[in-house]
Amino acid sequence: MKAVSTAIGYPYIGENREWKRYVEAFWKKDLSEADFALKMKELRLKQVKHQQSLGMDLVTTGDFTLYDRMLDVSTMFGMVPDRYGWQGGRVDVSTYYAMARGTADAVASEMTKWFNTNYHYIVPEYDGKTLQLTENYLLTHFEEAKNELGIITKPTLIGPYTFVQLTKGYDKTSKAAFVLQLISLYAAVIQQLADAGAEWIQLEEPAFAQSLDAEDVKLIQEIYKQLAQEAPEARLMLQTYFQALSAYGELSKLPVAGIGLDFVHGAEENMESLRTDGFPQDKVLGIGIVNGRDVWRADLAEKAEAIKAVLSLSDAQEVWIQSSCSLQHVPVTTQSETQLEPVLKNALAFADEKIVELTQLCAYAREGQWSGNKSVSESMEAIEALKQHEVRKNERVKKLVSEVKEEHFSRPMPFKERQSVQKQALQLPDFPTTTIGSFPQSAEVKRTRKAWRQSKMTNEEYAEFVRKETARWIRIQEEIGLDVFVHGEFERTDMVEYFGEKLTGFAFTEKAWVVSYGSRCVKPPIIYGDVEWTAPMTLKEVAEAQALTSKYVKGMLTGPVTILNWSFVRDDLSREQVANQIALALKEEVQALEQAGIAIIQVDEPALREGLPLRKEQWNDYLAWGVNAFKLATSGVKNETQIHTHMCYCEFNDFIEPIRALDADVISIETSRSHGELIDSLKQHPYELGIGLGVYDIHSPRVPDIEEIDTILNDSLAVISTEQFWVNPDCGLKTRGEEETVASLKNMVEAAKKLRRQKQPV
Ligand SMILES: CN1c2c(nc(N)[nH]c2=O)NC[C@@H]1CNc1ccc(C(=O)N[C@@H](CCC(=O)N[C@@H](CCC(=O)N[C@@H](CCC(=O)O)C(=O)O)C(=O)O)C(=O)O)cc1
Ligand SMILES: N[C@@H](CCS)C(=O)O
Numbered sequence: 107m108k109a110v111s112t113a114i115g116y117p118y119i120g121e122n123r124e125w126k127r128y129v130e131a132f133w134k135k136d137l138s139e140a141d142f143a144l145k146m147k148e149l150r151l152k153q154v155k156h157q158q159s160l161g162m163d164l165v166t167t168g169d170f171t172l173y174d175r176m177l178d179v180s181t182m183f184g185m186v187p188d189r190y191g192w193q194g195g196r197v198d199v200s201t202y203y204a205m206a207r208g209t210a211d212a213v214a215s216e217m218t219k220w221f222n223t224n225y226h227y228i229v230p231e232y233d234g235k236t237l238q239l240t241e242n243y244l245l246t247h248f249e250e251a252k253n254e255l256g257i258i259t260k261p262t263l264i265g266p267y268t269f270v271q272l273t274k275g276y277d278k279t280s281k282a283a284f285v286l287q288l289i290s291l292y293a294a295v296i297q298q299l300a301d302a303g304a305e306w307i308q309l310e311e312p313a314f315a316q317s318l319d320a321e322d323v324k325l326i327q328e329i330y331k332q333l334a335q336e337a338p339e340a341r342l343m344l345q346t347y348f349q350a351l352s353a354y355g356e357l358s359k360l361p362v363a364g365i366g367l368d369f370v371h372g373a374e375e376n377m378e379s380l381r382t383d384g385f386p387q388d389k390v391l392g393i394g395i396v397n398g399r400d401v402w403r404a405d406l407a408e409k410a411e412a413i414k415a416v417l418s419l420s421d422a423q424e425v426w427i428q429s430s431c432s433l434q435h436v437p438v439t440t441q442s443e444t445q446l447e448p449v450l451k452n453a454l455a456f457a458d459e460k461i462v463e464l465t466q467l468c469a470y471a472r473e474g475q476w477s478g479n480k481s482v483s484e485s486m487e488a489i490e491a492l493k494q495h496e497v498r499k500n501e502r503v504k505k506l507v508s509e510v511k512e513e514h515f516s517r518p519m520p521f522k523e524r525q526s527v528q529k530q531a532l533q534l535p536d537f538p539t540t541t542i543g544s545f546p547q548s549a550e551v552k553r554t555r556k557a558w559r560q561s562k563m564t565n566e567e568y569a570e571f572v573r574k575e576t577a578r579w580i581r582i583q584e585e586i587g588l589d590v591f592v593h594g595e596f597e598r599t600d601m602v603e604y605f606g607e608k609l610t611g612f613a614f615t616e617k618a619w620v621v622s623y624g625s626r627c628v629k630p631p632i633i634y635g636d637v638e639w640t641a642p643m644t645l646k647e648v649a650e651a652q653a654l655t656s657k658y659v660k661g662m663l664t665g666p667v668t669i670l671n672w673s674f675v676r677d678d679l680s681r682e683q684v685a686n687q688i689a690l691a692l693k694e695e696v697q698a699l700e701q702a703g704i705a706i707i708q709v710d711e712p713a714l715r716e717g718l719p720l721r722k723e724q725w726n727d728y729l730a731w732g733v734n735a736f737k738l739a740t741s742g743v744k745n746e747t748q749i750h751t752h753m754c755y756c757e758f759n760d761f762i763e764p765i766r767a768l769d770a771d772v773i774s775i776e777t778s779r780s781h782g783e784l785i786d787s788l789k790q791h792p793y794e795l796g797i798g799l800g801v802y803d804i805h806s807p808r809v810p811d812i813e814e815i816d817t818i819l820n821d822s823l824a825v826i827s828t829e830q831f832w833v834n835p836d837c838g839l840k841t842r843g844e845e846e847t848v849a850s851l852k853n854m855v856e857a858a859k860k861l862r863r864q865k866q867p868v
């Protein structure tokens with residue numbers, strides 16, 4: 107039997123985030139377009155060569171992007187909305203980045219979460235224009251690897267069904283025209299690749315793992331039938347991931363040469379499908395066996411058993427031993443980490459280490475046995491050593507978790523009554539204005555933090571810097587005229603990493619970056635032990651800020667589910683158990699803030715929705731414990747204390763009920779890029795708690811004018827009453843410049859004042 111090692115994709119940022127530096131240098135005009143193109147090409151080739159040097163049999167191309175791979179497909183097919191002034195032909199790099207980031211004249215395209223990950227893609231917009239093949243970038247990437255390195259790679263692109271599912275702008279009537287054009291263009295791209303010598307072309311179809319109805323299955327069958335007819339020579343590898351393949355019986359018969367299944371996140375169901383329906387003899391089976399979503403070293407013996415079990419059910423003549431999904435969701439290599447304690451480091455595997463595991467498992471699959479390989483026992487020992495680590499044996503945490511009772515999950519007074527108590531206590535004006543938490547992380551803020559981290563500054567000097575920056579922004583907020591202030595989060599690198607550094611059970615890394623959106627990266631902490639609160643984490647900064655003003659300063663915490671979903675999490679406990687540990691730690695912080703006189707406390711949960719399973723039938727289970735974890739952290743406060751939460755980067759239209767279940771007194775949510783849709787949704791599902799719909803997009807340097815905000819506010823009045831109405835931007839302002847932030851917020855405050863005048867009884 108033939109066995110091939112491969113990965114669905116590889117992280118493009120580079121070991122030292124070189125990719126990010128080049129992209130941002132180009133944006134700042136520190137790099138010319140020609141030099142930028144050259145640097146990108148060098149990086150692509152380096153990454154292909156590197157993966158081959160690790161022993162991988164079949165390296166992927168097309169997993170590299172200048173911003174986002176969904177945007178790559180949109181622009182390849184000429185799906186460029188008119189507002190960017192594109193005249194046809196090749197989509198130049200400035201139009202490409204205009205779509206991603208917006209310009210002074212044109213708002214950016216919408217951005218949202220990629221399935222259940224912390225990666226965000228640019229939502230394709232279909233506006234009825236005829237699609238066209240502008241440039242086959244996949245061919246360029248394939249040919250450069252072939253010609254310059256002599257490596258025949260496997261080009262990959264987001265598959266047509268997933269692309270259609272994630273595109274906005276068509277309706278029932280225009281869908282058929284859109285899909286038909288799209289298939290022909292996909293076929294043309296694929297055929298060109300096959301003609302150029304690509305032996306395999308990979309189509310990524312994570313949407314095949316979502317819940318599919320009969321109509322979806324029919325559409326998929328039509329798309330793939332048509333593709334096979336139009337590109338008959340191409341060998342297509344259909345990759346599904348993040349869950350088991352839905353409608354396996356029908357979809358495993360699609361006219362493709364191979365199918366990849368996720369045997370990590372959909373293992374049981376995929377195994378059951380193999381047992382029931384078998385695997386087509388004429389197809390290659392992709393066995394997604396090494397977890398592309400975690401950072402843990404694989405237990406090779408266990409994985410080998412799993413491969414054996416799959417093989418016994420499939421009878422495939424050729425298998426690919428591959429990652430469960432693209433490795434873009436994990437950092438590049440553990441070798442860059444110099445500070446991690448050995449027991450932990452030894453139990454970790456990032457992308458490069460996972461590739462080595464794939465090659466080892468592939469050799470096993472090929473030979474049917476381990477041949478003189480120490481890796482199996484080494485992996486078992488590393489995992490066992492971590493299991494026995496003291497950090498997993500915290501009796502205080504175990505006791506606290508065991509003492510949690512039903513009453514800890516809810517506030518004693520229902521919302522309506524709390525609302526009047528809080529109205530009385532807080533005495534805020536109608537349409538109170540506020541921000542989401544962070545203010546610009548200027549170059550000076552980042553430089554100072556870097557100097558402190560490198561011990562070039564004492565703790566006291568750094569704390570004094572943060573205090574001054576906070577005080578400056580308290581004055582700025584006073585000048586702007588906001589009603590509820592924030593301290594600005596200047597002490598934080600990242601809203602999750604910061605808490606990870608303060609709580610026990612977390613490890614943080616030096617270079618373990620993954621892309622979150624565009625060039626923005628995050629360094630998820632690693633939860634490897636029991637999570638415990640040992641001392642206040644945010645109190646000093648918030649209390650100092652509060653002492654500087656008579657306005658309320660919101661306490662600012664990241665919620666338990668967001669900390670969980672944006673970290674790499676130990677796999678020996680359930681996610682629910684870890685969420686409850688985090689919630690109990692946050693509960694202590696909430697109480698510390700309240701005792702210090704902080705009257706409004708915001709607990710952000712932007713990642714609650716992203717954690718939803720791909721299958722709708724599994725949503726309730728997840729939401730039950732997710733919502734409870736939030737309530738566990740926030741319900742212990744007095745009735746007068748106002749709990750806020752915040753969410754962003756997601757579709758809220760089907761999420762109003764879970765938001766209500768949080769029972770937060772106020773939620774601020776991102777809506778400016780999809781305001782109309784949320785208003786429609788709120789019409790259908792009235793919401794009675796406090797709510798602030800984001801009034802401007804914070805991803806773009808563009809300053810919204812008063813009229814624009816005014817329109818959004820007035821539209822919102824159709825679904826939100828004065829008693830519950832808050833005014834705020836979409837999200838935190840850490841990525842923005844100071845000047846544009848102040849100008850935007852002044853306009854926001856003016857628009858709120860206008861609304862107050864408009865609503866005043868005459
Ligand atoms: C709200 N969002 C978040 C998500 N996930 C998170 N974990 N956190 C989030 O806030 N998911 C959804 C969204 C995604 N949004 C963003 C927004 C912005 C960023 C971002 O700006 N990332 C930064 C890295 C942040 C950070 O940790 N910065 C460090 C500096 C690290 C660094 O690069 N230092 C440089 C020196 C810098 C200098 O000299 O000026 C170096 O060491 O060389 C810090 O602030 O100290 C990014 O740059 O990408 C992410 C997600
Ligand atoms: N409080 C955080 C939330 C981001 S989702 C911020 O303002 O950056």
Ligand SMILES: [Zn+2]
Nearest residue numbers: 712754837838
């Ligand atoms: Zn946000």
